[in-house]
Amino acid sequence: MTIIAVFNQKGGVGKTTTTANLAAAMARNGLAPLVIDLDPQAHLTSMSGLTPKASRTVYSFYQNQTPLSELVTELGNQVNLIPSHMELAKVDMMLTQNRRDLRRLKKAMADEMLADSDTPVLIDCCPMIGVLSLSALMAADVVLVPVTAEYLAMNGAQQLDQTLKGLATKGLYRPRKVFINRYQRGHPTSEKVSHELTRRYGKDFCRTRVFESQSILEGVGSNQDVFSFAPDSESAEDFSYLLDELIESGFIKVSL
Ligand SMILES: Nc1ncnc2c1ncn2[C@@H]1O[C@H](COP(=O)(O)OP(=O)(O)O)[C@@H](O)[C@H]1O
Ligand SMILES: [Mg+2]
Numbered sequence: 001m002t003i004i005a006v007f008n009q010k011g012g013v014g015k016t017t018t019t020a021n022l023a024a025a026m027a028r029n030g031l032a033p034l035v036i037d038l039d040p041q042a043h044l045t046s047m048s049g050l051t052p053k054a055s056r057t058v059y060s061f062y063q064n065q066t067p068l069s070e071l072v073t074e075l076g077n078q079v080n081l082i083p084s085h086m087e088l089a090k091v092d093m094m095l096t097q098n099r100r101d102l103r104r105l106k107k108a109m110a111d112e113m114l115a116d117s118d119t120p121v122l123i124d125c126c127p128m129i130g131v132l133s134l135s136a137l138m139a140a141d142v143v144l145v146p147v148t149a150e151y152l153a154m155n156g157a158q159q160l161d162q163t164l165k166g167l168a169t170k171g172l173y174r175p176r177k178v179f180i181n182r183y184q185r186g187h188p189t190s191e192k193v194s195h196e197l198t199r200r201y202g203k204d205f206c207r208t209r210v211f212e213s214q215s216i217l218e219g220v221g222s223n224q225d226v227f228s229f230a231p232d233s234e235s236a237e238d239f240s241y242l243l244d245e246l247i248e249s250g251f252i253k254v255s256l
Pocket of ligand 1: 010011012013014015016017018043181182183210211212213214216217220
């Protein structure tokens with residue numbers, strides 16, 4: 001199944017929120033997603049209520065060659081997580097940006113068959129372009145780009161496009177889709193950003209919008225995805241629709 005990197009070079013646009021809730025939406029659809037927290041800030045890990053030792057996280061894959069499959073933790077909501085730790089920040093210094101280092105994650109995922117026919121994989125990326133993010137982009141089949149309804153978030157998406165163009169010239173083309181997050185109906189900036197994204201990205205801009213929502217914010221406070229925290233909320237519906245759109249368009253391939 002598909003390996004999806006969730007990425008935007010800007011922080012705070014909803015990469016982690018999207019990863020957590022899209023994974024929960026997949027689990028609700030009977031898929032058993034694997035999520036890799038590849039951000040040294042480890043927000044996804046702490047949002048899941050975990051505070052693992054560094055040796056039990058993806059840091060150990062880089063530092064001690066621990067197989068990824070030994071680092072998987074089952075979360076209560078049918079999602080499997082390879083957690084992160086702030087020590088992971090060292091990886092950007094430990095490894096170089098040569099192709100062999102950058103391919104390590106991709107190779108391990110293939111060797112361990114982590115993305116088998118029943119398992120979609122989501123990788124929550126950190127905002128900077130460095131070894132970690134480039135490794136995620138190389139490992140991924142596709143890139144999902146959340147853009148909040150503000151101009152700087154569009155710049156982050158544009159910078160990512162430059163990075164993806166660079167990879168494509170090396171034979172590593174990665175399709176990407178952009179969607180708007182924290183959308184506020186009738187809000188001038190939301191409308192303008194949405195219009196601009198439609199113009200720039202055409203069919204690669206998702207019809208589904210994820211609205212600004214209190215349920216998302218409050219769910220984080222109790223370590224819950226929005227499907228567990230507020231199953232009947234509009235946010236749960238937004239992420240269900242986003243998943244449907246990504247599957248229907250063939251961006252995410254599933255064998256249901
Ligand atoms: N649709 C939304 N409605 C309300 N709050 C949101 C929404 N999406 C994200 N947030 C909040 O915005 C903040 C940044 O989101 P996060 O997913 O951590 O961004 P990133 O991973 O890109 O840095 C978090 O506090 C998160 O709860
Ligand atoms: Mg994040």
